Amino acid sequence: MRAIQVGDPLPSVPLFEKFPGNEVLLADLIGTKKAVVFAVPGAFTPGCTRVHLPGYVDAYDKLRSKGIEVIACIAVNDPFVVTAWGNAAGATGKIRMLSDPRAEFTKAIGMDFDARPLLGTVRSKRYSMLVEQGKVVQLFAEPDGGGLTCSLAPNLLSRL
Template identity: 60%
Template sequence: MNFSSSLARLAAIRPLRLSFKRCLQISTTLNMPIKEGDALPSVDLFEDTPTNKVNLAQLSSGKKLIIFAVPGAFTPGCSKTHLPGYIKKADDLKKQGIDEIVCVAVNDPFVMAAWGKDQNTSGKVRMLADPSGSFTKALDLAVDLPPLGGTRSKRYSMVVENGKVSSLQVEPDGTGLSCSLAEAIKI
């Protein structure tokens, strides 16, 4: 075998090796959706302003939280049904051992603060912004909704005890209003 035929063989094999290597790299970085028993990821969210960081993994340490997510602030289903249900049931849920109720949306902190004010959430539900979708993506609960601006959160609710998910309900279509409502929460 001469040098040029060896080089030709190597050139034919090399793309396969690169392709195989890329597949391995991609498969090892794919997320799996969060599930019951998993710890919350340590990702900062924002409350009221971009300077007020809230890390839900830290916030939930030694506490029992309800975290629910909506596709967007001020959207009809979120404003008429989802958020109002948690506001209405907040006192009852807290009597059942819930320390805090948190609403998360892929919006900026100013929008979440304005929506919270509009919905009278003070003392009932904390409104946390996930502006870049980092928390949502870490949970692997992102959904692409072009009419709402692109990447948003699937609609879900979860109970978190001392940093670990003890109950999780994700809407089957990612946006519906059934299993993630306050009336359906599994404490």
């Protein structure tokens, strides 16, 4: 599967928010708004918990001042874990914490990698993207899939 690229629309693959039955289509959630979407390999993992998610929580006001209307985090975990992680990180009310429990969205955009040796299953590469009108306008995918450089909030903010 080809990785999503600038100019591509978001796929209509369900994600989940808070509960397994609460389906969210990212394309519908964003609609015609300007949004930031970022993904992590897993909730409660060290880099994701210490750096990636907190950076977006801390940058919330700056992102909003730049016209960002929706900020969404995607993790390949069940919705209960993703919600608990968001609550623990202070993301509630700022960042939409979305679960991709079977990595279906992640695979549909070609951002999956085999993390079985470390995390037990397929996970998402670390990336961030700016989405406008339902299409990817900017994309920052970590070259190794898991690093903590170009997908972080300060990098994305510097490009807005």
